[in-house]
Amino acid sequence: MSTADSEADDAPTDGPDPFGRAIRDFANDERTEPLWCVDGDERLEHPIERFYFAERDESAYETLDTDGLTAPLLDLGAGAGRDALRFQERYDGEVVGMEPSDHLVATMRERGVASAVRGDMFALRESFQRDRFRAVYAHGTQLGLARPPHRLREFLSDLAHVTTDDAVAVLDNYDPDADGVRDLLGWRPDPTPGLGYRVMHFEYEGDVGDTLLFRPFAPDVLREACVGSEWSVAEVRYTNDHHYEAVLRKP
Numbered sequence: 001m002s003t004a005d006s007e008a009d010d011a012p013t014d015g016p017d018p019f020g021r022a023i024r025d026f027a028n029d030e031r032t033e034p035l036w037c038v039d040g041d042e043r044l045e046h047p048i049e050r051f052y053f054a055e056r057d058e059s060a061y062e063t064l065d066t067d068g069l070t071a072p073l074l075d076l077g078a079g080a081g082r083d084a085l086r087f088q089e090r091y092d093g094e095v096v097g098m099e100p101s102d103h104l105v106a107t108m109r110e111r112g113v114a115s116a117v118r119g120d121m122f123a124l125r126e127s128f129q130r131d132r133f134r135a136v137y138a139h140g141t142q143l144g145l146a147r148p149p150h151r152l153r154e155f156l157s158d159l160a161h162v163t164t165d166d167a168v169a170v171l172d173n174y175d176p177d178a179d180g181v182r183d184l185l186g187w188r189p190d191p192t193p194g195l196g197y198r199v200m201h202f203e204y205e206g207d208v209g210d211t212l213l214f215r216p217f218a219p220d221v222l223r224e225a226c227v228g229s230e231w232s233v234a235e236v237r238y239t240n241d242h243h244y245e246a247v248l249r250k251p
Contacts, residue, residue, distance in 0.1 A: 018204035020101030023048055023080055027107050036203040039186035046202070051140075052080040061086055067235075067247050068168045069135045071095055074128075076121040076138040081108035083139060088114060098127070122146060124158040132162045136169040141243070143173050144198065144214035152217075152225045160230040160250070169231070169248040174198075174216040178242035181216065194218035222246055 022035035026048045034045040071093025075084045078097030087095040096115045097108045108116035119127040121142065136159060146155045159169060174181050176196025181187060186200035198214035219236045226232050226248070235247040 016207040016209060017101050017103055018207040018209045019202040020099070020103030020107075021207065022046075022202075022204040023052055024103040024107045026053070027080055027111065033205050037185050037200050038203050039200045042185060043203075044185045052082055054082075056082070056086075061090065063237075064137070064170060065090065067170055069137060069170065071135070072133050073135040073137060074098060074133045074162070076136060077140045077142045078108060078113070078116070079104060079140065081111050081113040081116065083137065084108065084113045084116075085111065087137070088112075096133075122151065122155055122158070124155075124162045128162040130161055131164045134164050134167050136163060136167065136171075138169075138171045139245075141173050141214070141216070143171050144216045145212070147213070147215040148195070148217050148221055149225055152222075153229065156225060156229045156231055163250075165250055167250055170245055171222075171248065172239075172243065172245045173222070175218050175238075175242050175244055176216045177218050180240065180242035186214075194221045219244060219246060 018035065022031060025031040035048055036043045037046050069087070069091070071091040073087055073091060073095045075087065075095065075097045078084045078099055081097050084095050084097035094115055096117060097113045098117050098119050098121060099105055099108070100118060100120055102118060105116045105118045117127065121138070122145070146152045163169070174184070174196070176190065177194060181196065184198060186198045188197035188199060190196050194217055196216045198216060199211065201211045202209040219233065223233045230250050231248045232251050233246050234249045236244055238244045
């Protein structure tokens with residue numbers, strides 16, 4: 001973290017953090033119960049190992065190389081640091097992993113992420129100076145928490161502020177118009193084309209996390225949000241029938 005960056009990541013997390021605590025316990029081989037995704041009476045065990053620790057196929061990183069990811073790079077919602085660690089190996093320069101959870105920041109540092117910080121991906125200007133990064137990566141569909149259109153446009157503006165003129169951003173989300181998305185826990189339909197809802201929370205060892213309201217949006221909604229911003233959607237690729245990655249570039 002550069003000396004010009006915010007020190008807000010040292011402030012303690014407010015409230016329970018079952019998500020971050022369960023992942024840290026898993027990393028330390030101390031987890032005794034599942035981490036549950038919960039929506040009302042429905043619950044599903046969250047696959048911690050597969051999502052945060054299992055190695056991804058090398059082709060995924062080769063694709064990101066082709067996209068132009070490079071350092072300095074900001075990994076938003078970096079989890080336990082799986083991708084940040086790989087980026088450190090691949091790129092010559094600083095890789096910053098950001099999470100709002102103290103437990104996840106500690107886990108990243110314990111696993112070797114050289115620069116792990118606590119912060120809010122929807123308040124980037126409060127954490128980083130202008131032109132700080134040449135690339136941004138966000139994998140985990142947390143972009144759906146930027147409920148469009150207003151908050152999504154604010155996020156894109158902040159993202160532009162903390163990145164250079166030649167920056168690239170690779171962001172992911174669920175496509176609410178795809179059939180497979182209806183099987184997600186917590187899914188709610190929305191009559192508005194290109195938009196959906198997902199409502200859920202996490203539970204671990206008696207701790208109950210905050211209710212999360214996701215607004216998954218189709219690629220066309222992201223394209224529309226980019227109009228008038230410094231970004232344009234250069235490419236959209238699907239990893240399955242309902243999950244996509246969008247490559248954003250500055251015109």
